[in-house]
Amino acid sequence: MLQHEAAAALWYAVLATAWIAYLAQESFIVGSGMLHRFGYGPAKRRSIQLSAGLHYDGIEVWLIVAVGGTFAAFPPVFAAILSSLYVPFFLLIASLIVRAISIEFMYKDDSPGWRELMSFLWALSSLLVPFVLGVYFANLFRGIAVDSSGYRGMILELFGYAGLAGGIFFVAEALVAGAAWIRLTTIEDREGKEPERAAPVAAILALFALLVLFLALNNRTELFTGSALYAKAPILWALPVAAVISAALAALAAWRRTAAPQFVAAAATSVLAMASLFAAAFPRMLMSSTDPLFGLDAFTASSSQRTLGVMTWVAAVFIPIVLAYQAWKYARFRKDKHGEA
């Protein structure tokens, strides 16, 4: 059986991976959700709904695994983060509920008013989900105002320039990924105005927001320069650098209107940016901006060695199975240009 510290580190990595798997895939789903109602013809709109609807639900489970896994592997972290950021979590859940309803039920009624309402709600919730997540992660990695008696901050404090940079980065990168996903998986639009041509603007915004986010995080908590892991393995500096390069490449691909490289670069930007942040924060899981004493780290806040051991066995068996059938699903329906049945 794994040593306790090694098991805690492993589960930090597993949960970071689950978050990254969720965020990278969610970005093209919410991206297509935001874009679908701007200028496309009706057949193309339906096609976008079909291609996003097929996958969004299976992707969302990565979020549940990340949150539920934190509960199981690091209970005090789960308790402190969710009770501190109470309102943002409920906003996230409400947005996800509205997204699920609108994407699934949009074509379950023929009336134009219903479709217009659902389309509006799908776009709105698709904007709120990445924005709230971006604000959340920016604040998480920047430190939140907790002390011995819980959260001591104000909700509006979460929307400082770091929080806004995080929110804008997630939204803009989602637009870039979503625009590429639409081009790759949906039918040709003969009537529309191709709103995904705005992707280069979004890509440049994402690049800029990512730089601000990195600087803001390092400025306050010395996330990178004070990182134990980066000090031990300087090669990790390649992660944030690669994230920025990848964001620039996504902008270039968007400019040249090459959908596949744009998709890959946008997804890679999300993966690399989040990986660089999780690696830099390790083992810190909750940083207190009032006093470092009240922060939580993976080694002291983890569940017992026995619990982590059972979880490791279950994850070792089932994560490969899940990856296999989810990969099969992408491959199986890859060539469908999701048209009306």
Next chain:
Amino acid sequence: MLEALSRLQFALTIAFHYLFVPASIGLVFFAAIFETGYFFTRKPEYKSLSNFWSEIFLVVYVVGIATGLAMPIQFGTNWSKYAVFMGDVFGSPLAFEALIAFFLESTFAGIWIFKRNKIGPGLRLATVWLIALGTAISAVWILTANAFMQHPVGYELAADGSKVLLANFGQLVTNPYLFWMFFHNHGGALLVGSFIVLGVSAHCMKDGPRPAFRKSVNAALVVGLVSALSLPALGDSYGKYLATAQPLKAAIILGQLKSDGQGGLAPDATSAASLPVDLSSLPELPNADLVRGAFIAMVVLGVLFVLLMLLFTFRRRLLWESPFFGKAAIWLTPLGYLAVICGWIVAEAGRAPWIVYGLMSVRDALSSVPVASVAFSLFLMVALYALLFAVALKLIVRAVRRGPEDVQEAPHAAA
């Protein structure tokens, strides 16, 4: 105030979520039955029936999944002391539910909802059964978590008493409470599913019998009769087990302990049984009138269900020939829900004051968050769920009105 609002929020969100859970479990099972019929016979009417019940399943499934999101996060937002105290044991069943069950359900439900008319019969069959399997695995894990709250096993208290630690995972997943709950709960879900199929079919045959709905009635009566008969039998053994695991709840159910009218409990004068537990040690007592009332309602409804299912099994024609029994079949669905909710009231209110039986009281489990935050989230969820309910109802009514695709007119699309 904080406690009242947090409890109200959890009660409302779980009760609303649970309106959609048994219907999902039940309806996907019927879709799977007809899909199996289609796979082996390739008769298009079976495919049409599978698609029809899947349209209704889709609505309840989507709302069930969406409202399910609000459940696990509340352990962190509103019940964070619980999360810290119990996380070592309680967290992993929730994580396993997501990893083993939710992925399976969600990945294949996406295929079922968006692609079922574009894939072959083999993949259709596999997809619908994998969703049904996912719902069953999901029930096992969430009930493992609930069974631990009802009857904690496989744990030890940390040396400093600050939390519980997992001692034996095998005991956690073989908790006898889990065994009784799973079969009682799944039987109830299949019964509710049968009622929905029966009620919708009766409604659609009010102007005369239709072959597709007669087939549905046949399937619903088999599943419904078996479930209705097994529930009282299971329930009886469940109750006997309860007397050993939760003597206080069992005594209230049996009427040995009654409300004394002043918030306390008193032994029933006619009962010779001695008090099963020392009541003076408890910070708060269960609401005996509520628990006993819910129990009696559940039992009365259970008997009614057995009688009606027997009657319909032997006099099927009543469903489309008698307006009275046609209406009665429609009313079975809300009554089935009432029985399920009564069962959960007995299970949950009956274990007051404990959030984990004998280990932690509900009061000690609360987060210290501003009351205004909880008021905000409660308002948000109530408003959202009211809209969800209206939307779900509208879409179910619409799917029922459209009915199954008429296979006589459709070409043989059995590819």
